[in-house]
Amino acid sequence: MLGNADIARKLNEIRTLMELAGEPFYKFMAYERAATAVENAAPVSQLIASGELQKLPGIGKSIAATIAELCDAGSCSLLSDLYARFPPTIFELLSVSGIGTKTAAILFEQYGIGSVEDLEAAIEAGNLAGAPRMGPKTLDNIRRGILAYRGRTHRTPLAAARVIAEETIDYLRTRVPLDRISLAGSLRRAETTVGDIDIVCTSVDAPSVIQTFVAWDRARAVLADGPTKGTIWLDDGLQIDLRVLPDELYGNLLQHFTGSREHNIQLREDAVRKGLRVSENGILELETGRTIICRTEPEVYEVLGMEYIPPELRSGSGELEAARARTLPQLIELSDVRGDFHMHSTWSDGRNELEEMIAAAASRGYEYHSMSDHSQSRGWIGLSPDDLLSQRPIIAQLSKKHSITTLCSSEVDIRADGSLDYDDETLAQLDIVVGSVHSAMRQSRDEMTRRLIRACENPYLNIIGHPTGRMIEISPGYEFDYDAVFAAAARTGTALEIDGQGKRLDLPAALARRAKDFGVVFTVDSDAHDVKGLEGVALAIGQARRAWLTRKEILNTWPLEEVRAFVQRKREVR
């Protein structure tokens, strides 16, 4: 059974191949919009089972049938027919910067070029010299595009991209006069990974800002270099786009470049129905010819009859409707967090001493936190029951010294059968317990579902750590019946973690949004293995916001006595 990411990828393949095959624009675009909807949706298998698939925006009868076929069989007749017409390597051709579907179609149909290798050979042999719209500059750009294609790796994880973006902003700030500057695009929306970095700023002298930008010594190549827009590639192939406009347009500019694409399409389609044309240059009233310009982003949404939509919600999956109805949730913020339930010390596999972690938690201003080193079956990194209990007086002393409440905890392994890795007597002496799956991750969907539900039913398990086990860009995690586990978590009073390690960010936002409907309580934790790792809570907050979560749904924004009551309630129900 295919997961959402795979289904979305196949829908995008259908979209691309349809365009190559000359299908009408709005027909193949429908598949792209459907792919976006699937990316942001709850698990498709679950939606099919509950008859909710066609409720997704942009998914009608025909595409729903295609999705059902894909989900079930892994492929579909539509895609098989398209595969028969084009070689699989056509997608690599299209991922060369500068080659779009029009060019690829001509290359394939008129020159028999169906792969990057073919393309390179044709250019070197001079076979493309007379091709339409293929002058010397275009051929140079394609050569450069091929090099970049070969040198490129994955999408960039959010945390790494944020560091580079901040460096770029620092570089510009210190060298050229700016008014306001901000991250935009997928980075500002806190997407898990980003394909490029978007930055917007305002200045009275846009051209000199752009010139400064493209002259940066870290730029390996300059792709665009206009009066208001510049694009560069860094050494590792990461692309940075910068757009500069006058300060009075900052609101329009930021809104435009924060996207997402689908959010903007929906927003502008709605605006057109009101006689308005929305772009980064303002909001044009078609009837009067007057342009409304907005200094701030909330003004843009206000002009369009909506409350402000936080960037993390801008995925085109229902946020515009809610904003019109003024029913958006008050999203959790970093400042709401009172503590962090998941961190490690050198007692298990952490890199900082117990005291360093406790001091660091205190210096972040937390009221409480817990130390959750690994449990015994993790081998040399795990703590025996005796070791675990011997932490308690040490923690009490350090906790007092650093004026913070440190809860004694453990990240206990959830064993293959769903039991926990310490006995009840040991667990009963902890203040709060995190349980995670670290072994037997290839169990069947049914086994994993039973395992997690049994864990939820354990009266001592309070939080399921990184619930899906996914590793970004590496593994989608283990399979289980999400709805069944969410229901069990809600029923038993077991919180689900949003783990803030850059490589995890787990639960994924779309699943957390689904779980919210079951009445689940969440935690936003760092899962830090060193002092610096505590910053991961900010990443977890980004994902929680993308899941539409509010403070009241997140355990570690609650006062300590309510956290203790949450733990106690579960222990009493036996």
Add this chain to the structure above:
DNA sequence: GCCGTTTTCGGCCCGACTGTTTTCAGTCG
């Protein structure tokens, strides 16, 4: 192919930059 507070047909977001063009097509976000 999808969709509806101009509804079941006729629409469907918007603009910058580039290179090859004498007015624009293609790509990108």
